[in-house]
Amino acid sequence: MASKKFLYVNRKAPHGSIYAQESLEVVLIGAAFEQDVTLAFVDDGVYQLLQNQDTAGIGAKNFAPTFRALGDYDVSQIYVERESLEMRGLSKEDLMPLTYEDEDDDWAEKDSIHVVSSDELADIIEQQDVILNF
Amino acid sequence: MKFGILINEGPYTHQASDSAYHFTEAALRAGHQVVRVFFYHDGVNNGTRLSVPPQDDRNISERWSALGQKYDLELILCVAAAQRRGLLDEDEAKRAGKDGSNMAPGFQISGLGQLIDAGIQADRLIVFGD
Numbered sequence: 001m002a003s004k005k006f007l008y009v010n011r012k013a014p015h016g017s018i019y020a021q022e023s024l025e026v027v028l029i030g031a032a033f034e035q036d037v038t039l040a041f042v043d044d045g046v047y048q049l050l051q052n053q054d055t056a057g058i059g060a061k062n063f064a065p066t067f068r069a070l071g072d073y074d075v076s077q078i079y080v081e082r083e084s085l086e087m088r089g090l091s092k093e094d095l096m097p098l099t100y101e102d103e104d105d106d107w108a109e110k111d112s113i114h115v116v117s118s119d120e121l122a123d124i125i126e127q128q129d130v131i132l133n134f
Numbered sequence: 135m136k137f138g139i140l141i142n143e144g145p146y147t148h149q150a151s152d153s154a155y156h157f158t159e160a161a162l163r164a165g166h167q168v169v170r171v172f173f174y175h176d177g178v179n180n181g182t183r184l185s186v187p188p189q190d191d192r193n194i195s196e197r198w199s200a201l202g203q204k205y206d207l208e209l210i211l212c213v214a215a216a217q218r219r220g221l222l223d224e225d226e227a228k229r230a231g232k233d234g235s236n237m238a239p240g241f242q243i244s245g246l247g248q249l250i251d252a253g254i255q256a257d258r259l260i261v262f263g264d
Contacts, residue, residue, distance in 0.1 A: 004253065004254055006250075006253060018175060022214075025246065026174075026246050026249065026250075029250065030246070030249075032247075033254065035250070035253075130254075130259050132140070132249075132253070133263060134142070134263070
């Protein structure tokens, strides 16, 4: 069967609710199914990718380091909505670096994160077969 | 049309499970196929057999069980989400050394792979959440 295009839309902050953490669990399990996987981060979801997260003060699990494993799972299409970043006073420099090794380019290390406008993200959403919204 | 259904919220607090129920029931009644109903996040709480709502209100988990039985519908709770929230079938209860299981009839525990598989098999995966 031909693979489908799966998009995971992450809309919520990493802590305060469990959606972000459990969404990442779906992405990692889903990566084993050899489908085309894309992640989008919008609204408070952009906070999930912030650098140097420290959850000691709230006693919750810090799952942010798990995002760094995505490249190894062949998840390399990560889109962050520019408007969501700007509204929160953030830029790409505030996000953790996420990379993958491109097998079609002699395993060169490349950036997985692309900051895109709301309009560009709408086009990306339009291209998907399956959209999981967390 | 083949539908997959994902429910991300528990019963009563949010409308998600009610909306999903009405959608699923209407789709099946209209002759569509529902490949699987998958319960994730607090959605797993829809699968408890121990909920006792007031008599003049709907019983959400019983309603799902009845729909499942009528249409031979797969009602799947994510195992990791269910274990976190204390939703256990007899096998899981035994494995975890707990003194009881609480799953409603017709529900089964399985892995997240079943959600991805629903996305692959279905023409449309419909997400009901907050």
